[in-house]
Amino acid sequence: MTDDTSGTLDEALERLHAAGPERGGWLSNHGPMAVEALVRHGQGGSVHRWLGHYRGKLEDMPGAYAPITEENWREALGDPRHIADWTAYFGHELADRPWRDVLALWWPRLLPGIAGGATHPVIRVGHAVRTLLDVPGEPPAPRTTELAHALGYWAARHAPLPPLGRLPGPPSGSAADALAAVLPVADQSGGIRDRLPQLTAFPAWPAQRREPAQRREPTQRTDPARQAEPDTRAIGPDAAHDRLAELVRAATLRYLTHGHGEPVMLVHAATAPNAVLRTLPALPRELWAPSLDAAWAASAAVTAAYGPSDPLPRPAAAADMAPEEVFARAAAHGDEHAIKLTDTALDVARDAAAADEDPQPALAAALHGCALIDPPPTAP
Structure with missing residues (x-):
């Protein structure tokens, strides 16, 4: 990370923490994610100006509804009325315990709802964790507060996908071919909340070697396309990391030919699994394989919800550019x-x-995104 000796990131996060994670009842507040990326890639000088333009998209944090406790958290999971309550709960948890311990406890609880909030909550968590991993000692308070906001948002918008069958995976076993095998939902009108309930099955990915298991008699006849969830015991943490990186790469490059389907929403097919990838170093290694499965489900869900039926040719390559120029x-x-x-x-x-x-x-995928996505009315 660019050495943020100016404190720009922490100042920006403090400004943003007066706002809620959404506006208009559903649209996400991207401010914390964007400013973290701007600072990281050497654009810290533009952060406060960017926020000045973005503030019209911010709304105040909603009022409290009812406190979250160890006794009632399951009932409150996925209830957006508790956005402020969940944020306060995680604020208390992070004040009392190391942030890695809180994350390790709640990550597997939240992972089944990774698609909630159109994957924005897990993306916000990924950005928050990245800022915390930058700090070898005690992190600045705004960064742990940002994790509380991100986890609180995820808990409030937690929304598991419908029960999904497993289709045959691609013979190649590659992430790119697995994404290509994801079928678009039939009705691509409406928002993501109208599209995700239409999901029925995903290709089985990654291909897995099953460990010998005790034979069990089936209790009922099952459709071959609706098998049990894959047994990930044979996938070690390092392999899970590598396959997740492959998925992020495949989804990013797929944007070159499929981003036109919905230029904004298809961004999340790449950024959601990348948020999980960024979080892995802060998690116990036994959580890496389940994280891969959840990241695949999130990326495939966005691909199915918004992916076009037909690709377009890759745009003509621009002259070689340095990464900092692209950013x-x-x-x-x-x-x-x-x-x-x-x-x-x-x-x-x-x-x-x-x-x-x-x-x-x-x-080139990044530049293509800049070409497809409309700039704000008044660009910073």
């Missing part, structure tokens, strides 16, 4: 989704360069 373009564009997609694309480009592969396709 500067996204910052100048000003839209929060263009900033977030570019932030993820730079991760993919960095990994490609480290593996002696071409980073330019990932950077």
